[in-house]
Amino acid sequence: MHILVLGGAGMVGRKFIQRLARDGQLGGRPVDKITAQDVVAAEKPEGAPFAFEAVVSDMSVPGEAEKLVASRPELIVHLAAIVSGEAEADFDKGYRINLDGTRYLFDAIRAIGDGYKPRLVFTSSIAVFGAPFHDKIADEFHTTPLTSYGTQKAIGELLLCDYTRRGFFDGVGIRLPTICVRPGAPNKAASGFFSNIIREPLNGVEAVLPVSETVKHWHASPRSAVGFLIHAATMDTAAIGPRRALTMPGLACTVAEQIEALRKVAGEGVVARIKRVPDPVIDGIVAGWPRDFEATRAPALGFKAESSFEEIIRVHIDDELGGNFVR
Numbered sequence: 127m128h129i130l131v132l133g134g135a136g137m138v139g140r141k142f143i144q145r146l147a148r149d150g151q152l153g154g155r156p157v158d159k160i161t162a163q164d165v166v167a168a169e170k171p172e173g174a175p176f177a178f179e180a181v182v183s184d185m186s187v188p189g190e191a192e193k194l195v196a197s198r199p200e201l202i203v204h205l206a207a208i209v210s211g212e213a214e215a216d217f218d219k220g221y222r223i224n225l226d227g228t229r230y231l232f233d234a235i236r237a238i239g240d241g242y243k244p245r246l247v248f249t250s251s252i253a254v255f256g257a258p259f260h261d262k263i264a265d266e267f268h269t270t271p272l273t274s275y276g277t278q279k280a281i282g283e284l285l286l287c288d289y290t291r292r293g294f295f296d297g298v299g300i301r302l303p304t305i306c307v308r309p310g311a312p313n314k315a316a317s318g319f320f321s322n323i324i325r326e327p328l329n330g331v332e333a334v335l336p337v338s339e340t341v342k343h344w345h346a347s348p349r350s351a352v353g354f355l356i357h358a359a360t361m362d363t364a365a366i367g368p369r370r371a372l373t374m375p376g377l378a379c380t381v382a383e384q385i386e387a388l389r390k391v392a393g394e395g396v397v398a399r400i401k402r403v404p405d406p407v408i409d410g411i412v413a414g415w416p417r418d419f420e421a422t423r424a425p426a427l428g429f430k431a432e433s434s435f436e437e438i439i440r441v442h443i444d445d446e447l448g449g450n451f452v453r
Contacts, residue, residue, distance in 0.1 A: 127155045130194060132185060132231070133205030134162025137308055138249075140169075141352050142203065147174040152201070153360030163194055164206070185227035191234035198238065201359050202246045202295075204231060209315035210253060213275035214411065224278035232285055236294040246286070246295045247358045249302055250371055252344055254280040255416045262420040265373055272414035283371040290370050298358040299371035300424075303346040303431070307442035316411040320345065323381070324388055324439060327399035330452030336405035339382035342417040346376040346431040347441040357429055365427055375431040377438065378418035387435040391443070395453055 159177040162168035170178040183190045213220030253276030254269040269280045290297040308321040326333035389397045
């Protein structure tokens with residue numbers, strides 16, 4: 127099986143490829159080759175039993191998508207995007223990369239024809255939903271995003287459903303919760319502080335909390351995100367029906383509950399490294415996000431996530447810190 131991973135140098139892309147290197151197969155089929163595309167070179171994971179090609183390119187440049195799909199990969203995982211805060215700050219860049227790049231990809235697949243119909247996994251976001259919200263957002267809630275990023279993802283979902291309906295590919299859209307705790311350095315995502323206030327204190331570093339502790343949000347770990355991709359890539363899509371975008375399972379908790387979970391797992395000394403510095407810009411963006419979900423379709427189709435924020439923290443400690451942290 128040949129797999130094309132767009133955005134393969136990003137955090138979720140790297141972890142997905144590492145998981146495939148560990149397993150050597152996907153859905154019972156051996157992985158023969160992975161092509162990892164990004165604006166920077168992705169690294170081949172150690173011990174990978176498959177051929178690996180890193181492609182450095184910009185998907186939003188006309189003609190690049192055609193090159194990527196010319197070899198007819200059987201699975202395409204589309205993770206490439208700029209994050210919410212950057213898409214809001216740079217309107218043109220957000221639409222060029224998050225929308226135009228997606229459309230170019232879909233059209234490049236369609237142009238091949240000749241019976242080519244890959245499985246395409248498109249990573250969307252809970253940012254497709256906009257206020258006013260119910261206490262819990264059900265699967266049938268309307269998609270009226272209040273950010274440019276959410277709008278770009280919502281359009282991508284519609285295109286995914288229509289191109290799948292027309293038989294150009296077999297698409298599955300997964301609306302990711304905020305992935306927490308993200309390893310590595312902070313990024314430009316408006317949601318970055320959800321990870322920062324856990325990751326930095328565990329590393330012995332002070333973290334800034336820019337919003338009120340009453341802010342509530344929907345989370346899943348990087349480990350769960352990889353599980354979502356694997357299940358979306360291998361599931362029987364006949365059970366999904368025409369609505370190909372699915373809200374992934376996750377965990378709703380307040381910032382205060384995050385901090386309390388950190389206290390239980392790591393102690394008061396770690397929690398003391400969180401510094402409160404209100405940021406009205408971040409607070410305004412977060413205010414337009416949904417807080418809790420009643421995602422029933424995805425769990426019924428076999429998608430799984432954590433059940434407590436303590437579990438999310440322990441996943442981070444195990445997967446990223448070798449089971450240790452700075453007390």
